[in-house]
Amino acid sequence: MTDEFIRLAGVSKRYESKKGSVDAVAPVDLCINRGEFISLLGPSGCGKSTMLMMIAGLLDCTEGSIHIDGERVVKPQTNIGIVFQNLVLVDWRDILGNVMLQVEMRKLNVKDFEARARELLASVGLDGFLRHHPYELSGGMQQRTAFCRALVHDPPLVLMDEPLGALDAMTREQLRKDLEKLWMDTGKTFVFVTHDISEAVQLSDRVIIISPRPGKIDAEIIVDLPRPRDFDVMQSDEFHRYVKDISSIFMGYGVI
């Protein structure tokens, strides 16, 4: 039934320095299915970003292996879209240009993909701002552009490293809705790193709980709530129970 897409087997990351070695990520195993929205949830410094970077091929694993669609990850993956927390867009292009940068860098046909870029930007409400430069727009609008850039070339996998972390609470809520909609429209596999418990519950099919120092996957919580997860769902008892359960796990680690 489930279509395995990404597999982490015994993956760990150790940093060597003059003062000794630091285990950022202890050996972890993880399966991510195609089309899933999965969150890596944990406190700051627990290694979740490191795991994401290893999946992206931007960081080597010290031990273990990662396979995406049966192929081993040994170098930076290119069949992905990637979104960061800060400094995502370039300031010398307008937002349409920023989304098209993805297309141009890959030497894809600009004409073919421009329609797709406009479509994506319109779906997040940015169709009136195509010629605006990033610094003219709010943080929320910039991140929406970043999502579009990560999707325009139709990658099967989108990796996001705390993309909403730099935004204020209200903008974050709006963007979560946009993100869920994008995911539902495109059916891609989303791997989402966050430290916000209710955000993880709201967005994900599965929440991967990561305990800190060194990063270990301690639990996987399947979130069985109806989609779209609108205001009513978020007020429901089930939602609160998920948040409560996950919170107690983290309280057990002493991070809350």
Add this chain to the structure above:
Amino acid sequence: MGNVDVKKKWLRGNRITVFYLTLFFILWEGGIRLFEVPMYLLPAPSGIAVKFVQNFPLILKYTWVTGLESFGGFLVSAAWGIPLSLIIAFSIFLRKTLYPFTVALQLVPKIALAPLFVTWFGFGLMPKFIIVFLLCFFPILLNAILGFTSLKKEHNDFALSTGADPLTVFRKVRLPAALPQIFVGLKWAAVNATVGATIGEWIGGDAGLGYYIQMASGDMKMDVAFAIIVMLAFLGLFLYYLVVVFEKMLVPWHVSQRSSVNGMMTMK
């Protein structure tokens, strides 16, 4: 020489760079020997080193002269520049009248007046002092004014809320906040003071490293000239590091931060 600090940090952090630097010198030496480049065109590092040692007593003597000129001029610039900056920064009237004026004056290459001072004061130390002063005064002044006038609003509001008198606010908030920028100006001036002294010696001097460079190159002794230039660089760096040490004492919290590359653009 605006980004001295940035460049230094990059160099210090890279021991492999030292290796490549050595490689560069080896290539230089090898190239000269291989192509038999005459000394008066481009001297080899070995030749430069030899001449440096051979002429060391004279180099040292002239270093003292140039150092005196540079350091003296620098001190006078600072002694005048910083108090004046205080006055300008804290008088709204002066800030609106004098300040734009000093900025405009900064555009004028005051060093162009150097021959004038040689004509007036002859070949002694005085004209060099003045030339160094001309070069260093405005950058120190302008950076100090910038430092004193860029107190963050939040810090100012906090100070006001404590009800402290202006002198206390100055001592405990304004002055420490301004110090990093003041030192930006001082460090720039320290590096360029030696340049000013050198130029002064070229226009009219009979001693000093600048004078010596001119004499040596006039005699086609390029290896000696290079050696002197190396010493000049050391002198400039020495003065710079004196200021850095001073900065470390007065601004211990800031030195670890990279100083801004865009700090304050200054002109000769």
Add this chain to the structure above:
Amino acid sequence: MASGAVANHLMKKHGIAAKVGIWIGEAYLPLLTGVFFFVLWEALIRLLNVPRYILPAPSAVFLEFAQHSRLIWYHTLVTANETFVGYAIAVVLGIPISIFVAFSETLQRTFYAAAVTLGMVPTIAFAPLFVVWFGFSFASKMLVVFWVCFFPILINGIFGFLSLSDELRHFSLSTGADRVTTFWKIRLPAALPQVFVGLKGAAINATVGATIAEWIGGNAGLGYYIQVATGDFNMRLALAAIIMLTALGLLLYFLVILAEMKLMPWHESQRERG
């Protein structure tokens, strides 16, 4: 500032006229000071009978300028030639070399290290050597300007091309684009601000480099002219020449700023917003 709010309000109500009026209003104090200063200068010279060779009156400088304008223009052109040609060569050599260096890691290490070390030596210190090597000709002055301008342009260029944020680097890697594409579409535009820091810094020092070279070994140009004038205690002429020198330096600087506005239109407007 309250006047700012009033200004905005006025601007909305009365448009352009108000805008100009407010601009003059903002500038009136320093402008007035400038005028006042010149008047005071003139008055003091006359009142105190300050001798010509100490400090001339503005009117005297102006007169001298008018009398010797042909000669002054000639020397200005000489220095302008040395400055602009030397600067241009520094740009034409410096920027491609820094791009070249940005492509090779080994070159980066050797070249950058060497350039930074050489840059610590005050480049103007080589001026006497250039004069000996190339004589009293135009070439020696022009090459001094080149030498003085080359290093800031090169070092800032390399620094600009080397500094790519982690996020942009990761993004580039994720697209699978080759080095050339990454360079043209990301590294180059991202480096432009830093490149211009170098270009502007060099522009500021270019005219002074020419002047100093003329002092060491020249027989024409504003620097030479100033030396001759001050030797004769002709302060009026010297000041007139200094004014031309200032104008020349400003011209080069503003040309660079113009280029900056054309090449980085996004950056400029950003600065206005600041």
